[in-house]
Amino acid sequence: MTYSGEVRPGGEPAVRELDRLTISKLSVGPMDNNAYLLTCRATGEQVLIDAANEAPRLLELIGDRDLAAVVTTHQHMDHWVALEEVVAKTGARALVHADDAAGLPIEAETLTEGDTVRVGDCALEVIHLRGHTPGSVALLYRDPAGVPHLFTGDSLFPGGVGNTDKDPERFAALIDDVEHKLFDRLPDETWFYPGHGKDSTLGAERPALPQWRARGW
Template sequence: MTYTGDVTPGGAPDVRELDRLTVTKLSVGPMDNNAYLLRCTATGEQLLIDAANEAPRLLELVGEGGLATVVTTHQHMDHWVALEEVVAKTGARPLVHADDAEGLPIATEPLHEGDTVPVGDCALQVIHLRGHTPGSIALLYRDPAGIPHLFTGDSLFPGGVGNTHQDPDRFAELIDDVEHKLFDRLPDETWFYPGHGKDSTLGAERPALPQWRARGW
């Protein structure tokens, strides 16, 4: 079946088979958070992006393959409610950007701009995007056999950047980082996977960048 990225809380996951990596997207309640399970096809190693909620469903998704790593995209609670239980039951390494570690329920290993996070034989590049929170990150997978894949947390959605609570300084940080670190560096075909809702591509959103900047959110 063709991957669409359209998932709903309590519904079935959607699976995308890349050449070297399998991406499984699952929505968990009560805030329709997306969690992404990445599996290296060569080694079977798995990584979870955002143990947002509903730990039993996330653990069922992980299955018998085990879980090596959990990356939290940012410090907001709706993205880590299940983190403590998932880590306790799988032994996975919990990772988060150093600037967002405070407030998480367990000790985490720090991430920084430019770090590489392995998923078996594959790798994710850490991109620091200030504004939504101090340590929000995106994770970039450059598929050697296809298009780039970008996991953006709550920093980029179809239709705009993440919430900066009408703070003009935070908005300026976020729109600048999103424009210069994502849109200026990556091609239009880059597919991105946000922390809530549907996916999109950078090409679909690029024409609206001036509008986003002008409206201030």
């Protein structure tokens, strides 16, 4: 089945098979958060992006393969409700950017710009995006056999950047980071996976960047 990126709370995961990595996208309630399980096809090692909620469903998705780490994209509660239970039951490392570490319910190892998170033989680059929260991150997988894949948390969605509570300084920081660290560096075919809702590509969103900046949100 062709991957569409469309999921719904309580529904089945959407699964995308890349050459070296499998991406499983699951929607959990009550806020329709996306959780992403990445599995190295060579080693079976896994990393979960955002243990948002519904720990039993996440644990069922993880199954009996090793979960190396849970990366929390930012400190907002709807992205870590299941974190403590998932870590306790799998022994996975908890990872978060240093600037958001104090907002998590458990101690976590800290990340910074340019760090690498390993998923077996695959690597994710940590990209720090200020504004939605101080320590929000995106995770970039450069597929050697295809297009880049980018997990953006709540910093970038189809149609705009994440919420900055109408704070002009926070918005300026976020739109600058998104434009310069993502759109200026990565090609149009880059597929991105947000913290809620549908996926998109950078190419589909790029023409609207001036409009986003002008409207201020």
